[in-house]
Amino acid sequence: MNDAAEQPSATPPARSEADRVLIFDTTLRDGEQSPGAAMTLEDKLKVAVVLDTMGVDIIEAGFPISSNGDFEAVCEIAKVVKNAVVCGLSRSSFADIDRAGEAVKFAARPRIHTFISTSPVHRKWKLNMDAEQVIAAVGASVARARNYTDNVEWSPEDATRTERDVLLRCCEIAIKQGATTLNIPDTVGYSVPEEYYALIKMLRETVPGGDKVVWSTHCHNDLGMAVANSLAGVRAGARQIECTINGLGERAGNAALEEIVMALKVRHDVLPYWCNVDSSYFTRASKLVAAVAAFPVQYNKAIVGRNAFAHESGIHQDGMLKNTETYEIMTPESVGLSKSTLSLGKLSGRAAFRDKLKQLGYELGDNAFQDAFRRFKDLADKKKLVFDEDIEALVDQEVATQTNRIKVIALQVVAGTGGPQRATITMEVDGHQETREATGDGPVDAIFKAIKAIVPHEARLPLYQVMAVTEGTDAQAEVMVRLEEDGRQVTGRGSDTDTMVASARAYVAALNKLMMKRQRGPAAQMMVS
Ligand code: KIV
Ligand code: ZN
Numbered sequence: 315m316n317d318a319a320e321q322p323s324a325t326p327p328a329r330s331e332a333d334r335v336l337i338f339d340t341t342l343r344d345g346e347q348s349p350g351a352a353m354t355l356e357d358k359l360k361v362a363v364v365l366d367t368m369g370v371d372i373i374e375a376g377f378p379i380s381s382n383g384d385f386e387a388v389c390e391i392a393k394v395v396k397n398a399v400v401c402g403l404s405r406s407s408f409a410d411i412d413r414a415g416e417a418v419k420f421a422a423r424p425r426i427h428t429f430i431s432t433s434p435v436h437r438k439w440k441l442n443m444d445a446e447q448v449i450a451a452v453g454a455s456v457a458r459a460r461n462y463t464d465n466v467e468w469s470p471e472d473a474t475r476t477e478r479d480v481l482l483r484c485c486e487i488a489i490k491q492g493a494t495t496l497n498i499p500d501t502v503g504y505s506v507p508e509e510y511y512a513l514i515k516m517l518r519e520t521v522p523g524g525d526k527v528v529w530s531t532h533c534h535n536d537l538g539m540a541v542a543n544s545l546a547g548v549r550a551g552a553r554q555i556e557c558t559i560n561g562l563g564e565r566a567g568n569a570a571l572e573e574i575v576m577a578l579k580v581r582h583d584v585l586p587y588w589c590n591v592d593s594s595y596f597t598r599a600s601k602l603v604a605a606v607a608a609f610p611v612q613y614n615k616a617i618v619g620r621n622a623f624a625h626e627s628g629i630h631q632d633g634m635l636k637n638t639e640t641y642e643i644m645t646p647e648s649v650g651l652s653k654s655t656l657s658l659g660k661l662s663g664r665a666a667f668r669d670k671l672k673q674l675g676y677e678l679g680d681n682a683f684q685d686a687f688r689r690f691k692d693l694a695d696k697k698k699l700v701f702d703e704d705i706e707a708l709v710d711q712e713v714a715t716q717t718n719r720i721k722v723i724a725l726q727v728v729a730g731t732g733g734p735q736r737a738t739i740t741m742e743v744d745g746h747q748e749t750r751e752a753t754g755d756g757p758v759d760a761i762f763k764a765i766k767a768i769v770p771h772e773a774r775l776p777l778y779q780v781m782a783v784t785e786g787t788d789a790q791a792e793v794m795v796r797l798e799e800d801g802r803q804v805t806g807r808g809s810d811t812d813t814m815v816a817s818a819r820a821y822v823a824a825l826n827k828l829m830m831k832r833q834r835g836p837a838a839q840m841m842v843s
Contacts, residue, residue, distance in 0.1 A: 335578065335589045336554040338530065339365050339571055340374040341603055342387070343403055345562035348609060350777075350796050350805040354830060355387050357606035361559075362391040364602055364675070366398045368595035370571075372554070374427060377403040378417035379410045385417050392421035399465065401425040406455035415462030425465040427497070428455045432484055433472035445480045452484045456491035467495035469532065474500040474513065482521055489523040495554060496527050500543055503536025503566060507546035514550035530554035533569050535561060540569035545577060548587055559603040560611050560618065572596040572617040572649065580644050597650035598675045601703075605710045608794055608805030608823075610781065617649055652702060660694035674702060676709050696811050697788045704790050707809040718826040719744050720769060727814045729757040737761040739818060741768050761818050769825055773799035780813060793820040797828055804828045 342358050345351065353361070358375070365373050375391040376384040392400045400421035402414035411428055418424035430441070430451055437443050443451070452468065459466040468488040470481060485496055498514060505513070510533070518524045531547035531554070533540040544555045561570035575591045582588070600618035604611050613621045623646040633640030646652075658670055667687050671678060678686055686709050693708060694700050724740040734753040737760035741748060750767040754760030758778065777796035782789040791813040796805045804827035808819025 329588050333587045334553065335548055335587045336371040336528065336530075337369075337571065337575065337589050337591050338372040338374065338401075338554050338556045339370045339558065340532075340556050340568065341365070341558040341560075341562055341571075342391070343374040343376050344556075344564060344568055345558040345560075345603070345607070346376070347564045348562050348567070348607070350803045351562060351607035351609050352804060352827065352831070353606050354827070355383065355390060358387045359390060359394060361599075361603060361606065362395055364595060364599050365559075366395045368592050368599060369590040370398050371590060372399040372401055372425060374401045374403060374556075376417075379404060379413040385413060388414075388417035389420050392418055392424065395421065399423040399425045401427050401467065404428045404455075404459070406430040406451045408455075408458050411455060411458045411462075415459070418463070423465070424463045425467060425495075426459040426463055427467040427469065428459050429469035429471050429497075429499075430455065431472055432470035432480055433475040434477065435475065436472045445477075449480070449483050449487060453487040453491050456488050456493045460492040464492070464494065466493045467497055467530070468493040469497040469499055471499055472501040473498045474505045474510065475502070478516070482517070485517055485521040485524070489521060489527055494527055495530055496521075496524075497530035497532050497554070497556060498547070498552075499532040499556075500534055500540075501532075503534035503540060505533070505543050506537075506539060507542045510543040511546040511550040514547045514552050518551045528552075528554050530556060531569070532556040534564065535566040535568065538566070540567070541573045541577065544569040544574055545585060548585070559599050560609065560615070562603060562607060562609060570616070572600065576617050576644060576649065579648075593648055594650040595675075601706055602710075605706075605807060608796075608807045610779075610794065622649075623651055658690070658694065658700050658705070660691065662694070670702075670705060671709065674706055674709075678709070693790075693811065697790075707790055707792060710807075710809075718823070719829055720822050720826055722815070722818045722822050723747060724749075725761065725815055725818050727757045727761065729814075735760045737764045737814075739764040739768070741765065741822070743769060757814055758817050761814060762821055765818065765821055765825070771797075771799065771825070771828070773797040773825075773828060776803075777805070778817075780817075791816045793817045795820040795824045797821075797824045799828060802828065802831050804831060 342361060346353055362373055373395060375388040378385040378388045388402045400418055402418045404410035404414035406428060414426045430448055432448055437448055456466055456468050470476060470484050473481060514529055518529055529552040531544040531552045533543040555574055557569040557571040557574050559571050561567040575589060575593055578585055578587055578589060596618055600611060611619055613619050630641050658666055664687055667690055689708050721742045723742055726738040728736040735757040736753050738751040748768050750764045752760050752763035752767055754763050776798050779794040781792045788811055790809045790811055792809045793816040794807050796803060804824050806820045806823025808816045808823055810816040
């Protein structure tokens with residue numbers, strides 16, 4: 315077995331700048347484009363800080379012209395990020411580029427990423443432009459972006475389905491006008507690794523000035539080949555990979571950042587490249603993104619899925635007890651997964667709780683800490699074993715609760731055979747408490763009706779999902795609720811040892827997001843009775 319497999323987080327032996335791969339994270343832009351994955355400003359700032367701390371080179375913070383919320387998010391992220399380049403996306407129109415330039419100007423190291431579709435199908439159906447018009451727009455947009463910063467990235471959207479001659483001319487003019495990074499998106503996840511390798515190699519070798527710019531990959535996962543294609547691009551000379559935490563992104567998602575980085579580390583023998591990202595943040599980052607985007611990670615997801623380091627069969631367990639290398643090609647610690655899953659109990663004090671929060675990457679202010687500690691004690695009273703995951707769920711919930719207009723104060727449910735099931739809920743809405751009772755077709759239906767009686771709305775419920783955060787009959791339930799209204803989708807998450815309480819919290823979390831979206835959009839304010 316190679317050395318990297320034994321010690322994946324160790325520094326690879328020889329690191330030349332020529333072999334360095336820049337990690338460009340687009341969780342906050344392409345990732346947020348996943349249906350239902352909208353994040354609040356506070357959530358985005360938390361994610362940006364973790365990305366910056368783990369050593370991501372470029373953070374694509376948003377698409378400033380798309381909404382005032384996105385503009386504000388890019389501005390605020392630009393102000394807090396210390397090390398990474400902060401990038402704003404724009405189409406090719408001058409209004410888009412100017413808005414991106416305005417947003418990233420607060421960054422210590424700003425970048426504008428401008429793009430236009432180049433493929434025949436996009437030119438015809440999206441842009442209604444011919445190839446010559448697109449080529450002219452490329453030159454003009456890059457030149458415009460250069461008025462704001464020297465750090466300009468240009469992308470031909472749907473590059474992999476673009477005629478090679480058109481693509482070459484677009485890339486040439488982008489470089490002539492001063493683009494410093496050329497990103498080649500496989501927008502619809504159509505490529506296979508050999509093909510993507512050949513495309514990047516051809517562009518690097520053929521486009522005049524191609525040896526002076528950084529070539530970048532941006533691969534979607536529609537055929538499950540996003541990571542393989544990205545790595546093929548690197549072998550062909552690309553030195554930036556665009557990716558997202560948990561592979562979040564449009565449709566089937568983007569290349570997963572954690573998979574890319576661990577492939578470079580574990581298989582350094584065949585992929586002799588390196589990057590600056592500290593993989594020990596992966597578990598924390600994955601959980602944070604899953605929580606704030608309300609987007610669960612599939613159990614068998616590579617690197618960060620809950621089964622990624624779990625060994626079930628007797629034969630495997632026997633091997634693991636003798637030597638972990640029998641079934642593990644990287645250590646759980648190298649991706650930030652602590653071996654000791656047993657955490658604190660009801661006798662644990664504030665110091666131990668604070669220390670555990672620190673280990674898990676949380677820094678809470680005094681009030682938030684006191685509230686979280688109170689909830690931890692309540693949980694420890696109800697639950698024999700309190701795991702790290704329980705504490706993370708509890709703190710994420712606490713932080714969300716503090717920023718919300720609607721809160722669940724108390725819930726009583728009558729369930730069982732012989733219905734109708736009945737729920738009585740007390741909620742605080744903008745500081746005022748109100749109690750309502752409702753009956754329903756099952757306890758969850760009754761709870762949601764009672765909530766709706768306090769906060770009337772017309773939103774549909776396309777998703778209600780229950781999962782257990784940890785194991786055992788006293789496990790915390792994690793509930794996810796998606797609401798849809800006027801084409802807007804929001805997802806809320808709630809956790810508690812009581813599935814009904816978790817359901818109420820998740821529903822209310824989604825309502826809070828919906829209210830926030832309504833405030834941002836032109837639609838009228840939500841009526842609160
Ligand atoms: O997938 C894509 O083509 C994109 C571009 C905007 C870079 O996300
Ligand atoms: Zn994309």
